Amino acid sequence: MVTKMSIAKAYASDFLAFINASPTPYHVVDNAKKLLLNAGFLEIKERDSWSGVVEKGKKYFLTRNGSSLIAFGVGEDWVPGNGISIVGSHTDSPSLRVKPVSKKAAEGYLQVGVELYGGGLWHTWFDRDLSVAGRVYVAEEDGSLKPKLIKINKPILRIPTLAIHLDRDANTKFEFNKETQLFPIAGLAESMLNQLDESASATEEEAEFKPLSVMSERHQPKLIAAIAEAAGVPISALRDFELILYDTQPSTFGGLSDEFIYSQRLDNQMMTYCAIRGLIDSLEDEDALVGESCIRLISCFDHEEIGSESAQGARSNFLPSVVKRLSGLTGASADATETALSGASFYEQTAIKSFLLSADMAHAVHPNYAVRYESSHKPQMNKGPVIKINANQRYSTNSPGLLLLEEVAKYKHVPMQLFVVRNDSSCGSTIGPALASLLGTRTLDLGNPQLSMHSIRETGGSDDVEHACSLFSSYFKYYSTVEKKIYVD
Template identity: 80%
Template sequence: MVSRMSRAKAYASDFLSFINASPTPYHHVDNAKKLLLNAGFIELKERDSWAGKIERGKKYFLTRNASSIIAFGVGQDWVPGNGIAIVGAHTDSPSLRLKPVSKKSAEHYLQVGVEVYGGGLWHTWFDRDLSVAGRVFVSEGGSLVPKLIKINKPILRIPTLAIHLDRDANTKFEFNRETMLFPIAGLAEAELNKTEADSIATDVEAKADFEPLSSMTERHHPKIISLVAGAAGVPISAVRDFELILYDTQPGTFGGMSDELIYSQRLDNQMMSYCAVRGLIDSMADTEALAGDDTIRLISCFDHEEIGSESAQGARSNFLPSIVKRLSSLSGIPDEDLKASSIGSFYEQTAIKSFLISADMAHAVHPNYSARYESSHRPQMNGGPVIKINANQRYSTNSPGILLLEEVARISKTPLQLFVVRNDSSCGSTIGPALASLLGTRTLDLGNPQLSMHSIRETGGAADVEHACSLFSAYFNNYAKIEGTIFVE
């Protein structure tokens, strides 16, 4: 029998492989799709009719913008209007992103213009070995096709100023994000030695018919375009546009003297979204898992949480509500058997019978800044998921939700912790309040504890990966029988 300790190490190792292969939300969703497909999930298209396509006892997923994903399994006893057990998370993290016109140079250096995304600890991005990854649109067979690329070598760096020229740097490190956050991409002399392919691409673009925008090699350094084209496996002239995100080339790894920690970029929030995916998959690993279940098990991982979720693929969009509406009336029942007047009723019934766990990383107590934490709420790494509570509804947790989660944690033998911020401290928020408002669904906020949130190099607990996966799996497996015992009108 596998011990929980060895299980925890295996889960953490799998998570590290996942996060190292997922430098952007696009890669994150693509790798989640691979896990789901390998587990027997069937891909759906949001634009298609689902009439007759969804069957009880089967598993499905769909994506939006290739950066948000919803996956679900339909219980064998599901009927329209029943509840859905939901875990929501997000796929994005604070980052630097290439500007639409990124070509810059100064003092014989090649530089690239970047735009800040989210509320990052930007000083941690200095003196790191950086590269780019993202989504590239290329011309292929008369169509414009998206391709994921990841340049696997350091090509960018944002250097700090020498201490000799700034004696106050250790006491007050300040910088202008518009003028002092330009990564260096190389030396200008290297640009003079363009490859033959670069020259051909430039010549082709120069002879082209009228174009509404300047060419890619005018907007970006030709060498950048060459590297992107190589990573995409296409000619330079085929690169039409891209959305590129900077990432730290140092891979995530185990840390601490006993490998009890994880050091990595993007723990917030790839750890919780990974655990949501794994928890859903694990809950249906048994082929009979959906037998006797009258609920739907669902995860929703959204892009753009770090900037407020206000997008077509964010948590404040219609992505999850529209899927819940379709499932509430379509699952297992042909369209012709439904009265149009009943569809809205099914949706409202489903929403009120459902429950959402909003899964977003939490703050572990920092040993050097312990005074910043409320004295009775100091989460420890590897102490289990943290239930986040805020009286001002920055988090959506309330007592019925805590009691429900306690029952799930008792079944899975998962330790839980509680967290509130100090009254004299600001408080972040999550997708929880937004989705609770959109759906009218009972909601609880939780997340694994970590240090250095929004840094380019964060720290988490290795055992907490398995803690969250086991908790989510037990939640999906037991929601149907627990939900009815804890209900408030």
């Protein structure tokens, strides 16, 4: 017999497989595409006309920069100007990224220069088994330059701490210089002696002009060789890359009863996965879009951890432009000009009738630091998603949104919790306020509770994966019904 507990563990197991395969935002989007394609979604492109392509009753997705993604299903009863139910999340996490010129060496060690991305708990990156993954551009035989995703599946880097004997204050005050003492060690310099510098021979012998210094001068030759091997191309085909360090220890169940998930990047891959899975689950029945008057949509953005100010961030035109194109969708084979004109007139109607759930992880109460939490707002793991509220609009939740979410949660009996930060503490923020101001759309902020946010190893609740997936699925299924019951101007 299938039990509620076994269903929750199945969702959590699928999520673990997803996060272990997704060390970078590029991998998140690539694995999301695989899930969507398997669920019958069709890929479309921003640069193409959607006239006569996007139809009622069908499911689609598109990407930008390979690190942001939007997917949606169009209701068969959709008419121009109707609303869109949206779940927004982000694909990035605090990390260390390989510098454009990363070649370092000191005291006989080979090192790799890294740059801080986002607001990480950087001391947690010490003494971890690290590797690299990311996007590599390679030259094809026809002269085109194409991206490949790589993931080197073994530890090749490490940032060692200083021995306690040389720093007796380390246990009371661990401090380090982020520029000079956060260099990962990649190997010993003597191991390079008498070895063929393949990358140098492959690049320096080329006679053509190079605007930048050759790759072997910018990066460790053995690192270049490892990247080329992971990409399955000769070193000479490498042109550039964007690499992110990740912890090679797999994400896993934890706790005496597997009640926890021990992992990196829970913030925010858990909510991104739940958004994807919630949309897919809401559309799994063949007739799911029959009688549906709305569009069901997820938007997963890069660069939230650094403020979302980019072409593929939440503050970009990515979501507004997609909403604008969809708002005038007739479902007929109208020409592009007619569709564009319709979109311009219906966009404002669609925006005000729509609703956005901004899904970003939340803080679970920490038993050793309970005093840091507001006394009446201490979220617990495995007790359901946390609705985040802030009077200063660091979160966009208000009472109409809260009531709407409470109503859709009833359909699948999903528990929820409330959170506000203490008045004497600072408050984080999310993509919610940014998108609310861009679109003028009603918005609510929520997320699953976790511990050790922004650490290289975080802790979440294994049952909360299913809680969020069920909540999002219910939201998509019942939004068009529930929205009409809650009056707001």
